[in-house]
Amino acid sequence: MKRVPTYQRIGRETRRTTQHQIQNENESTGGPPQKKRKYDGELDLNIYDKPSRVTDVLCSLNGQDVRKDKSQQPEPNEGWEENRMSSDDVEALLNTKILAKNKFDLKGKNEQMTEYIKKLRACIKHFLQVESAYILQLEQLRSQVSDEKSQRATLETVMSERNKKLASDLSEAQRKCTELEESLASAQVENQKLISTHEKDVAGLESSKNECEKLTKDLQKAKIDSKAYEDKVKNLQDVNKRLSEYNTSLQDYNSKLQNDASAAIQENAKTQQEKLELLEKLSALRGNNASLQTQLDSAKLTAEEESKQKNMLSRELERIRVDVQKIDEERRLWQARINAVVEENNRFRDFTGKSASELEIVTTKAVALEENYYHQIDQIKVLQQQLESAKIKTQTLELSLEMHKKSDTDHIVKISELQLKLAEAERRLNEGELIRRKLHNTIQELKGNIRVFCRVRPLLGDEDPEHVPAVQYPQYGDLVGRGVELVQTEGQKYTFSFDKVFGPDMKQENVFEEISQLVQSALDGYKVCIFAYGQTGSGKTYTMLGQPDNESHKGLIPRSLEQIFKSSQILQGQGWTFKMQASMLEIYNETIRDLLSTSKSEPPQKPDSTPTAAKQYAIKHDTLGTHVSDLTLVEVTSWKEVSTLLHQAAQSRTVGRTAMNEQSSRSHCVFTLRIVGTNENTDQQVNGVLNLVDLAGSERLSKSQVTGDRLKETQAINKSLSSLGDVILSIANKEQHVPYRNSKLTYLLQPCLGGDSKTLMFVNIAPDSKSLHESLCSLRFAAKVNSCEIGVPKRQAARLSNISNNS
Numbered sequence: 001m002k003r004v005p006t007y008q009r010i011g012r013e014t015r016r017t018t019q020h021q022i023q024n025e026n027e028s029t030g031g032p033p034q035k036k037r038k039y040d041g042e043l044d045l046n047i048y049d050k051p052s053r054v055t056d057v058l059c060s061l062n063g064q065d066v067r068k069d070k071s072q073q074p075e076p077n078e079g080w081e082e083n084r085m086s087s088d089d090v091e092a093l094l095n096t097k098i099l100a101k102n103k104f105d106l107k108g109k110n111e112q113m114t115e116y117i118k119k120l121r122a123c124i125k126h127f128l129q130v131e132s133a134y135i136l137q138l139e140q141l142r143s144q145v146s147d148e149k150s151q152r153a154t155l156e157t158v159m160s161e162r163n164k165k166l167a168s169d170l171s172e173a174q175r176k177c178t179e180l181e182e183s184l185a186s187a188q189v190e191n192q193k194l195i196s197t198h199e200k201d202v203a204g205l206e207s208s209k210n211e212c213e214k215l216t217k218d219l220q221k222a223k224i225d226s227k228a229y230e231d232k233v234k235n236l237q238d239v240n241k242r243l244s245e246y247n248t249s250l251q252d253y254n255s256k257l258q259n260d261a262s263a264a265i266q267e268n269a270k271t272q273q274e275k276l277e278l279l280e281k282l283s284a285l286r287g288n289n290a291s292l293q294t295q296l297d298s299a300k301l302t303a304e305e306e307s308k309q310k311n312m313l314s315r316e317l318e319r320i321r322v323d324v325q326k327i328d329e330e331r332r333l334w335q336a337r338i339n340a341v342v343e344e345n346n347r348f349r350d351f352t353g354k355s356a357s358e359l360e361i362v363t364t365k366a367v368a369l370e371e372n373y374y375h376q377i378d379q380i381k382v383l384q385q386q387l388e389s390a391k392i393k394t395q396t397l398e399l400s401l402e403m404h405k406k407s408d409t410d411h412i413v414k415i416s417e418l419q420l421k422l423a424e425a426e427r428r429l430n431e432g433e434l435i436r437r438k439l440h441n442t443i444q445e446l447k448g449n450i451r452v453f454c455r456v457r458p459l460l461g462d463e464d465p466e467h468v469p470a471v472q473y474p475q476y477g478d479l480v481g482r483g484v485e486l487v488q489t490e491g492q493k494y495t496f497s498f499d500k501v502f503g504p505d506m507k508q509e510n511v512f513e514e515i516s517q518l519v520q521s522a523l524d525g526y527k528v529c530i531f532a533y534g535q536t537g538s539g540k541t542y543t544m545l546g547q548p549d550n551e552s553h554k555g556l557i558p559r560s561l562e563q564i565f566k567s568s569q570i571l572q573g574q575g576w577t578f579k580m581q582a583s584m585l586e587i588y589n590e591t592i593r594d595l596l597s598t599s600k601s602e603p604p605q606k607p608d609s610t611p612t613a614a615k616q617y618a619i620k621h622d623t624l625g626t627h628v629s630d631l632t633l634v635e636v637t638s639w640k641e642v643s644t645l646l647h648q649a650a651q652s653r654t655v656g657r658t659a660m661n662e663q664s665s666r667s668h669c670v671f672t673l674r675i676v677g678t679n680e681n682t683d684q685q686v687n688g689v690l691n692l693v694d695l696a697g698s699e700r701l702s703k704s705q706v707t708g709d710r711l712k713e714t715q716a717i718n719k720s721l722s723s724l725g726d727v728i729l730s731i732a733n734k735e736q737h738v739p740y741r742n743s744k745l746t747y748l749l750q751p752c753l754g755g756d757s758k759t760l761m762f763v764n765i766a767p768d769s770k771s772l773h774e775s776l777c778s779l780r781f782a783a784k785v786n787s788c789e790i791g792v793p794k795r796q797a798a799r800l801s802n803i804s805n806n807s
């Protein structure tokens with residue numbers, strides 16, 4: 001079946017319906033169709049209100065000339081809206097009668113019919129245009145409807161949200177309302193009470209009036225008293241004036257003291273200079289002394305030699321003397337014999353009884369004896385001469401020995417004099433150093449600065465000695481012992497000065513000597529904080545902890561605790577008793593871990609573990625110090641107990657290996673000792689705290705070559721250290737807001753960084769030029785820390801009686 005286009009169908013149906021209607025109407029009314037009747041299929045729009053082209057056509061059909069000028073009429077496809085047809089027009093067109101002059105005027109009829117058909121076609125075309133316009137409108141309306149629907153949906157969601165909000169507001173308002181009702185009820189009760197009080201007050205007022213009269217009299221008296229008081233006030237004002245004058249004089253005195261302090265510093269510098277000179281003199285004297293000593297030694301040797309010779313000569317002399325005595329005796333014997341022979345000879349001569357030959361023999365014998373005698377006399381003479389010369393030699397030797405002995409004693413006297421002078425100079429120097437240190441400490445305490453010590457570690461075994469000369473130390477002037485210089489390969493030099501600089505040869509015990517006074521003040525009731533900062537592998541853990549069981553390598557923590565326990569025992573003799581509690585925690589990846597916890601629910605953290613997996617510790621600050629909730633506090637009474645705790649903590653601490661350090665601390669470690677000291681004799685109580693902090697090492701990611709978990713760890717370390725930097729910068733710049741809460745580390749250390757504690761920072765440096773960049777960053781940071789002014793250190797001390805009364 002052939003489909004008919006919609007508009008054609010509509011046209012036909014319209015026509016059919018219209019004809020059918022007309023028919024019906026004709027049938028029902030029996031007359032011609034009503035001109036105003038509305039066409040069934042048409043939309044009730046006002047498009048029919050204006051005269052249309054069809055109207056014109058119809059008018060012309062009916063012989064009316066509506067539009068004389070045909071050119072004014074619109075084209076068939078244009079302006080149809082302006083030429084809308086009303087239903088009356090259509091009906092008129094449909095009811096048009098073909099009028100013929102007569103029955104046989106077919107031509108005329110035909111012409112009229114042709115005209116009529118043309119008009120009908122124009123009419124149909126017009127309606128087709130209307131229809132397409134309607135379809136267009138319908139499409140527009142549909143899109144409008146869908147737009148409206150989407151708008152409505154959004155509106156509905158907005159409305160539902162508003163409804164929800166309104167509902168919550170309503171419930172809030174209802175809650176407030178109930179609260180208000182409750183407060184109203186309580187206010188009413190209060191009101192009742194007030195009314196009853198008011199009644200009582202009225203009664204009281206009566207009595208007050210009476211009282212008032214009495215008081216008026218008292219007032220008179222009081223006025224008189226007041227006058228007396230005014231006089232007193234005047235007196236007090238005078239006293240006050242005098243006190244303020246006294247205060248100004250005290251201020252003057254203070255500034256004088258400050259001047260004295262600076263003079264003392266200058267004096268100290270002079271003393272240092274003197275010390276240098278004395279040391280130079282001393283070394284010269286020592287050289288002199290050494291040459292004198294060698295001279296003395298050689299003189300002693302010569303003297304010894306000479307005394308040996310003297311002894312030998314004395315022995316020789318003795319022997320010669322014995323020989324001479326022997327010879328003398330022999331000589332006397334021979335003399336006696338000769339005398340006897342001569343007597344016999346004389347007797348013989350007298351008696352001539354002997355023969356001539358016998359006489360001859362006796363005479364030769366006598367001659368030989370005589371020769372022998374003379375020979376021996378000659379020998380004795382030679383020996384006596386020898387003895388004489390030996391005696392002279394001995395005397396000269398004794399003389400020279402005496403001289404040497406004299407010069408020796410002179411030298412000994414000179415040396416002992418010099419040694420005395422040296423000891424005196426050293427004593428003065430030590431005294432000067434002590435005064436300098438005391439003054440420096442006082443100035444620092446008055447300034448409220450964070451003190452900074454710099455420590456440069458020695459070159460390690462695996463480090464290239466060619467990279468050494470990155471760090472140098474000033475040899476002359478003010479900065480000796482306080483300055484450090486970083487030298488770049490291009491020769492550029494960066495000089496920094498701190499409160500103290502320790503070179504690589506400085507031993508652990510020498511470093512501790514410098515901080516022992518600071519540690520001691522924790523026992524006096526001060527908050528003390530010592531922390532170590534520096535790049536990874538620069539010696540922070542070595543400085544803070546070292547090897548606790550090795551006498552020469554143990555660090556500041558073991559040494560401080562040993563001193564605290566020793567001093568507390570000494571103070572017991574003065575009536576003090578101390579209670580000490582130790583705690584130790586680490587901050588790893590922004591999570592606090594209790595290092596002394598014995599529970600198994602404290603496993604070492606991994607960088608990717610969520611903080612909820614670990615126990616949550618909250619940090620709180622109050623007047624008594626910093627508290628970390630649920631942290632294990634262990635009461636300790638001896639160094640041995642603390643040593644056990646340190647071992648336990650070392651087992652739990654998070655360490656790892658990086659490219660820069662074999663045993664790198666991957667967390668910030670905080671050891672805290674709380675000290676409560678009481679002295680019943682002096683009615684005193686002190687509360688001291690000692691915080692010893694080993695920070696995790698800063699490192700450049702590119703240099704440390706870490707990945708994965710270690711990378712996250714390093715990022716967390718660097719982030720918290722940069723928060724520390726921000727805090728230091730804000731304090732140094734005296735900014736209103738200091739971002740302590742940006743990291744756990746800075747929030748925990750808040751009282752030490754911006755409070756009233758005595759704070760000391762160690763900046764640790766590696767000596768090789770490969771670490772120069774890191775060392776420069778660390779030293780710059782340390783210089784900033786050194787310039788930070790925190791509060792003046794405050795001693796936490798109170799009267800015991802007040803505390804027990806309050807409790």
Ligand SMILES: Nc1ncnc2c1ncn2[C@@H]1O[C@H](COP(=O)(O)OP(=O)(O)OP(=O)(O)O)[C@@H](O)[C@H]1O
Pocket residue numbers: 456457458460504534535536537538539540541542543661663664665666695696697698764
């Ligand atoms: N003054 C020193 N004398 C001798 N050895 C030292 C000294 N300082 C550091 N060392 C050695 O250097 C190495 C690195 O030191 P340490 O572990 O203390 O560095 P660190 O700054 O704590 O590193 P990290 O931040 O990675 O934990 C260790 O082997 C340590 O014994």
